[in-house]
Amino acid sequence: MFRFEISDKLYLKIFNKKDAQELHELIELNKDYLKKWLNWVDEMEDIENVKEFIKKTRQGFASEENITAGIWYKEELVGVIGYNSIDWKNKKANLGYWLDKQHQGEGIITAACKELVDNAFNNFNLNKVEISCAEGNVKSRAVPERLGFTQEGVIRDAEWLYDKFVNHIQYGMLAEEWE
């Protein structure tokens, strides 16, 4: 079971088959806005792609290689967050996230990240959490910065974003630094 109650309005849980329609609708609604910073949007054209994505997230959870969760706010799916990869050997995980455009500006992602960083250190006994953001993605970069992550460096041409490479800024938080 992977479910976190962050407040009486906000919770995270892994997806199951019956969430496919809601997730599909959320992606459709946010397509153009998400495409600015996420390179998988064109691969989620129809509901079958979303069903396959959910299947993969469940496999990732079962194999403990990654964990992807939906973000529900006031009983409505509003985004996705997760450990994109968990490197158990080196005791570190990489967080990724996106949020419905209309739900930006309420601190939802910051609260969800805080919960998953807490979980990484306190339940998974990891040593490090990383967040990697495109250099120009000011809103995304503000999340680790708000949580006190350290900017560790620039990864040049880290991602192909449809028609150009973008640099990534790598942020890190160590267990000993997290309060």
Ligand SMILES: CC(C)(COP(=O)(O)OP(=O)(O)OC[C@H]1O[C@@H](n2cnc3c(N)ncnc32)[C@H](O)[C@@H]1OP(=O)(O)O)[C@@H](O)C(=O)NCCC(=O)NCCS
């Ligand atoms: C990146 C993204 C998730 C950031 O969303 P966001 O709403 O800015 O982040 P949060 O939910 O943490 O909210 C923070 C905002 O809420 C405000 N806020 C309100 N209450 C808050 C609270 N209790 N705690 C923290 N912030 C709060 C903050 O001031 C901030 O607003 P500001 O940008 O106007 O200063 C979103 O823009 C997105 O999904 N973008 C497209 C996909 C993407 O880029 N994903 C990341 C790829 S690396």
